[in-house]
Amino acid sequence: MGFVNRLKKVFSSKSEESEVEVEEFHDPHQKKLTEDYVQRQQSVIDDAMNELESNVQKVKRETEPTAAPAYDAGEVEVMDLLSADEQPQDHSELNTIEHQSVEKMGDHLESATIVGDLPEEVEF
Helix, strand or coil: CCHHHHHHHHHCCCCCCCCCCCCCCCCCCHHHHHHHHHHHHHHHHHHHHHHHHCCCCCCCCCCCCCCCCCCCCCCCCHHHHCCCCCCCCCCCCCCCCCCCCCHHHCCCCCCCCCCCCCCCCCCC
């Protein structure tokens, strides 16, 4: 015991209980579970070794090529897939606005303020 604990013991009126040692819990089934696990692992290992040591070799059958189904049309042109009314469209220019002049765009930045920079040029 430390010095502080001895002082507490001298000046305290209650008698403190001595420290109780806590016993660690031991599962009564742990041994049987461990043995079962070892047996299962050993049976898996034995089966794998028997398979490796066996003289019988499993022969893979080569797959036979299957004929094309009767509905296969063969080579087809792209234009054959489109209907007569439908023409191919170019979507690369979609939502593109072209301005003829900068003046017609308006002065939407005229009221913008400069933040964090000097509003005029600086000469050295």
